Amino acid sequence: MKFYVDPGHGGADPGAQGNGMQEKDMTLDIAQRIRHLLTNDYNDVYVRMSRTDDSSKSLSERTNEANAWGADYYLSIHCNSYNGAAQGYEDYIHSSLSDSSTTAHYQGIMHNEITKVNQLSNRGQKKANFHVLRETMMPALLTENGFIDNDHDADLMKDASWRQTVAQGHVNGLAKAFNLERKASAGTLYKVIAGSFQSKENAENRTAHLRSKGIESFVAAVTISGKRWYRIQAGAFFVRDNAKARLEEVKKAGVEDAFITAE
Incomplete structure (x- = not known):
């Protein structure tokens, strides 16, 4: 399976700007994380x-390269901006495509997996006549991962663990859409859960507390027995001893209800 991953903008084109950040930097960081997860975890x-x-690269250079390579899927990573008031996540396929098209089917899967974890308001699945969606010969999706000029979204973007989670959401979608086979070496993933709350505010307070202790964490929404819970993840490891070490750090930070899950 050949994936062409396109971090939007770059070089002389910074893309959207806000809160001391540039879109071109955020998209490159997330795209590199996507590549790492795909190549390390799947056969x-x-x-x-x-x-x-x-570096600078024209839109035509991007789509021509993907077409010449024979990519199976084109994934373009972006961030948004709009006067500081708008916020949230949305994604796009080409405006000429029907809702029953293969590309739309992939969009639905990707959208669901990304919005499960990204902590952004859901602005929906959309269509547009963007160059990278129009000129590609394979199914293509463009994702807009928050508004860089919005304080809420920008606070998330600044967090490396959030960018890792967003990358994982994209990869989860690709794995599900294309039935990717996980490498045996990937093994069991041990996640350190540092509490679970029905109040999102309480969960965010917990992550702020952990951050003050030097422990990166993020909030992931999950549904258990029909109820919405906000679970704090403070690390994920393929080596159980590493997960246990992180669990001890979390408990020393005063979080006694922390535990490890295995997937």
């Missing part, structure tokens, strides 16, 4: 990126 997956550094 028979090949990833080519439109850029791997802060």
